[in-house]
Amino acid sequence: MAPVTASSLLHNGIYFTFSTRDSHALFFNSHNSLRQSNKHPLRILSSSLSGRRRKLVSTVPVEYVPPAPDFDFGQELARLRILRSKLSSSNSLRGKIRVVDCDSKVKRFFRSGYYKNEFARVLESVDLDEYELFLIKCIVAAGQEHVLVSGCDTDSDVNGVEHEFVSARNSLKVALYSLVEMIEKWDSNDDREMRVKKVDALALNSLLKILRDVEEFYDCIGGIIGYQLTVLEILSQSAHEEKNTNFQNIDNTNSMGLQFVKIHPPSVLDLSLDTEYAAQAALWGIEGLPRLGEIYPLGGSADRLGLVDSVTGECLPAAMLPYCGHTLLEGLIRDLQAREFLYFKLFGEQCITPVAIMTSSAKNNHEHITLLCERFKWFGRGRSSFRLFEQPLVPAVNAEDGQWLAKGQFLPVCKPGGHGVIWKLAYEKGIFQWFRDHRREGATVRQVSNVVAATDVTLLAMAGIGLHEGKKLGFASCKRNLGATEGINVLIEKGKPDGTWTYGLSCIEYTEFDKFGIDDESSSNSLQTEFPANTNILYVDLNAAEHIASSKDEASLPGMVLNVKKTINFVDQFGLQHCVLGGRLECTMQNIADNLANSFPSQCSEGVEEMLDTYIVYNHRRKVTSSAKKKRKPADMSLHQTPDGALLDSIRNAYDILSHCDIELPEIDSNDKYADCGPPYLILLHPALGPLWEVTRQKFHGGSISKGSELQLEVSEFLWRNVQLDGSLVVTTENVMGSQIDRNHESILQYGYRCARCKLVNVNIRNEGINWSSDKNLYWKHDVQQVEALKVILHGNAEFEAVDVNLEGNHVFEVPDGYRMTVTSGNSGFLTASHQ
Structure with a gap:
């Protein structure tokens, strides 16, 4: 990549033009950027000219960044595996610091002229402790040093452009602060240089929080290093994996020998056919309300919904969608209170179900949900009947080489890590203990966008069967619509090398269909008729879920996937819109079922589902799922998931x-x-x-x-x-x-x-x-x-x-x-x- 140079600076319009060998140009007007960006001015100014080989483009066409010519998946995977192993063997922070200090990327970064003249000045503004410095070194060791620097790639010849680039950058900051002074009131004794340092310090502290969350929450896979290693392993596997033409038979070889895996269409409890049993199961669910909790995973960013505040223009989470006169979160509580009211009518007793809500900081999700609950006085249920716990954000990566996307210096693009983090997070935040304090044995789980999940008998019957039969996990399912962005429920049969067999009901996410050779475009595919839809409506035994969530291994983060088929939209520090093919490491909530399979001494014939700890209830689709997930485009005739x-x-x-x-x-x-x-x-x-x-x-x-x-x-x-x-x-x-x-x-x-x-x-x-x-x-x-x-x-x-x-x-x-x-x-x- 050719050095980036500042070729013009017009103080009136503050225009910059940066040229590269690929003849891509960036034109930036600070006044327009401040007007058009919906971000706080401090967030714009806290970042600086971004780093790694990245083209700056408009939303069309999609930005697709090729990997660096010298990038080698095999070498990088080997390096990170060794590094993760050494870090896991270190029992102290000092020992971990010594390990990352020996990494080649860390050595090169901290002895480079760029670090000495630019990043070191930023560190002077922040008093970092040993742990925070360790986090900084981890991001470098993970190969993501471009998030720390203000412009060019540290692998390039930095010294040749450093002074001109940094000078231009600082000139930009000084010029922009003349605008910020009209918006923000600073200490009158601070000069411009001090204000720049304060902005850098704010941005760096924000980055440190993200890094701390990733390092600590993903400790079971190796923290920051493990996160990046897992991303690259999935990308590498996707790049070299041949499609399996027969998705019902898969052979996997491990160190112990050959393991046989077969996927079957599952047997279900069809509530639409056996209405008498459905009514009995629903009665079990009503009787069991005092033993049930409710779990709502509301941490998703819901980008496809495109929901914004009509007054402020602020992006809003899905829970705030005003559907039929009430927000979607209100709809969840109304459904729950209707079940409690029926319990009162039948048994004459008041029952208030404890509700655990997983939020995130995406789109101020946590703040919006808290304020909504407070505005409605906690829906007449009391503050003590709610527990809100916030999931960490994780870095988004590009689809080609897994490099973290960045809006600018210290500003990685971050998204929620998927609903599957809810189990580990619930354990760490004491949610399972809180449910025990309320004498709850099981819980129903539903997503906020599904407005019909509580219709008629489905939810009550699912919970009733789980409680009455002592099951550990239940799915609510229905017929799957062709091409829908939803997974399928399956029966997984595994033959192990020791001669034993395991069976369990689980889910294959739609993002994983290619891995199993599933063509979701053909109307004649048996997938459409034989495999029911996964709807993310669950019953879970709380003790069983806690046992898995408290494990110190990957089981606590079920179903890790990397969906890079979608685009990630973000606005950089210049107010420019980007549309990048990429994704982030996600966990799938329903795949906790993978850890609940039952073992048998020999292969079983039909009817094995009756002996499993997992089960599926089935009903007409309109009684199970209909989601308000995405905004309908004006010319779109399809109303699916709108x-x-x-x-x-x-x-x-x-x-x-x-x-x-x-x-x-x-x-x-x-x-x-x-x-x-x-x-x-x-x-x-x-x-x-x-x-x-x-x-x-x-x-x-x-x-x-x-x-x-x-x-x-x-x-x-x-x-x-x-x-x-x-x-x-x-x-x-x-x-x-x-x-x-x-x-x-x-x-x-x-x-x-x-x-x-x-x-x-x-x-x-x-x-x-x-x-x-x-x-x-x-x-x-x-x-x-x-x-x-x-x-x-x-x-x-x-x-x-x-x-x-x-x-x-x-x-x-x-x-x-x-x-x-x-x-x-x-x-x-x-x-x-x-x-x-």
Whole structure:
């Protein structure tokens, strides 16, 4: 690579042009960058001109960085393996420092002129202790020194360009600080050089936190060195591995001899066929609620959703998506409270389930979720019923040679390390002990983007079977959509060299299909019909999960994968957008099952699933998964995994409920029919009306709902008998499932206490309803333009009753706390309303 030189500096516009041998040019205007970047000015200025062989491009085409000509996977793997082995044999920090000091890359970096004249000056601004200096040396030993330097590659001839480059860089900083002074108030006694040092110190401390998290959390694979070694091993394996044409038979040779592995379609417990067993299993789940916890992995960055704050422009995590009038996180809690309310109705006891939430710092995920819980006063459950624990971020790497992507000096591009880190993290943060303190034996796990996971019997039956049968791990599964970004559930059969056999249900991630020779594009592939979808809805025995999570080896980080088929988008220190093929080391949550296989003395025939510690419940797809994972593109006719598609599936479920109650309503066609015009009608039912459909259907009978109508029921105590709806009916209540009372200085929802009620019998409702022609309607958000509606607003334990009456046009019936309103037709044909 040719030296980078500053060829022009225009102080008015502060333009830089850097030329390279490949004739790639960078044009940077600091004023535009500060205006366009959504990052804090300190974050922009804390980085400097970036390092390693990297082309700066726009989002199109994709940036694809070839490995350095002298980069040798074999040599690098051998070096890192030796280094990791020596570090693991060292029992003290001093000993580990001596090991990395002997590494060739560390020696070269710390004796280079670049270090002495540039990086050393940064270190002067920060008082590093021995451990922090060890972390710095580890990143160099891992071959990622470009994250530490301000410009050129340390393997290049640094001395020839160092002074000019650093001079240009410092000139840039000084010029930009004239802008920062208008934004940030600094100590008036600080000169410009001191302010530059402060910025560098902030950035370096931020990097040290990332390195500390990687070194300590990934200790079981060798910390920073082990992380990079694992990345390169996976990349090297992917580059040289031939596709297996028969994915059901794989032979692996290890040091002990030949190991036979075969993958079978699993036998499942089909809840849609055996409805009697499904009902019994769901009852086990309701009875077992006092023994269950809830786990939500909410740490993902959800880049495909593209969610931003409409006021601030800040990127938001998936948990904040305003789906059907409530954030996705609220939806999880509403579903949980509906199950607890049903438990109260059946057994007359209050049950509050402890909820553990894994967050991350990506997109201020942890802060947003904490603030949301506080804003809703912890949803009437008390702060002590929640535990939030933050997962570490890990460096993203490019797809070719595993080099860490960097936005600038001290600024590696970082992403969450996958949901699979949840087990080890939960152990280290004391979550398993916390569940034990609440006398919990098992837990249900679901992802925030799946809005139908708690529909009808699926979740309760899965948990009920796990508790009742003493199982260790359960999957909720369904038919897999062709081409969907979801894995498959499989039965894995392994024949070991000692003659024993192991069997277990597990998952193959969609990113690993190539490894098994699976072609997911062919509609004739048996994958489509034989293997069910993995949906990341799990039941887990907490003792079994803790046993695996507490191990000191790779088992605590299940299913490590490196998906480099997607692009990583980031903005560098100049405000330039990059789109790079790459990924990061991820762990898969569901592959904890790989450590729960059962051993047998001989090969087993069919029916082995009944003897396993793992199991799969199966149901119609709309009762198991429909996700709001990605933002729908304007011209895209596919609604798959979008909020629009999830809404249609929710309405289809409502159709299935109500059509079995002798209520006439139009059937819903395929998604493509509604891609442009929206759904045929809106039906939004509070989960506490059930949540089991058998319970919900007891509250509805007779009548009709016309096309273009809207039915929104935020109530649990409800009766519908022979109601004709043509327009909008909206019932909202303060006390859906009960009233909040003060307990130990916290507001706690007391189930069944002062609930609001609504009764409609022989009622004909007709109004203009929603303006379906409005281009402002955003149906999945429930942001619609209403022309007319019948609205019933119930405060406290208010009640509303309408019998034998026609309600035409716009009406709002608002009932105060402690009152009942009855609406009937008078002798003169007019409406009469009475309060009690």
